[in-house]
Amino acid sequence: MLAHPLRVRLLGQLRAEGPATATHLAEALTTNSGATSYHLRQLAEAGLVMEEERDGGGRQRWWRAAHDMSSWRRADYEDDPDAMAAVEWMETQQVNRFVETARAWWDALPGEPAEWRDAGGISDYLLTLDLEQLQALMTEVGEVIDRHRAEAHAHPRPGARPIVLYAAALPSMDEADGYHAVD
Structure with missing residues (x-):
């Protein structure tokens, strides 16, 4: 469903900037509103975006992201x-x-x-973990992120900026990191 660059950009824009019309999104992403409308409907069919009711909106359709993250x-x-x-x-x-x-x-x-x-x-960290420890680590990282997101949403602070946080925990396949194939 998301395997189209414009769909990824649309979803990202709605998550970052909040609800918008297809026309506004087309302007922000420098594309045409016809393509934007089509891909918004495709995202809606997949449950990734939703139409939002607006008072006095007339014929304009407002769209918003259905979720604030993908996993x-x-x-x-x-x-x-x-x-x-x-x-x-x-x-x-x-x-x-x-x-x-x-x-x-x-x-x-x-x-x-x-x-x-x-x-x-x-930063990068080299850890030696078993499967259970890796799962626990990623669960705990997710909980910390969720706590900070909830706090920032409930109590916005002056000077706050959008922060992009990437969390990746990938088993190394590189001998330089201490990886040794186990038979």
């Missing part, structure tokens, strides 16, 4: 080659988006206040 388990799609291809495409898009976000931040760094330059960042 899936690969195991849920292993029996469906098309769905697995879509999962792989989405994960590739996420990695590409991470690279774009990092580059944009690095380009903007010289103009940012020192406290913002030092607040964010990228």
Whole structure:
């Protein structure tokens, strides 16, 4: 369903900026409103966006994201080659988006206040965990993120900015990281 670049961009725009019309989205994403309308309807069929009622909206249709994040388990799609291809495409898009976000931040760094330059960042950690420990780690990370999101939503603070947080816990296949194949 999301294996179309405009659909990913539409969903991202609605999540970041809130409800909008197809015309507004087309302007923001520099595309045409016909394509935008078509892809919004496709996203609605999949339950990813919803039409929003607005008083005095006339003929304008307002759309909003149905969820504020996407998450899936690969195991849920292993029996469906098309769905697995879509999962792989989405994960590739996420990695590409991470690279774009990092580059944009690095380009903007010289103009940012020192406290913002030092607040964010990228770190890597090498852990040796079993499956249960990895699952527990990712659950706990998700809980921490959910707690901060709820607090930010309930009590917005002056000077708050949108933050893109990527969490990835991938078993290393690199011997340089201490990986040794087990027979």
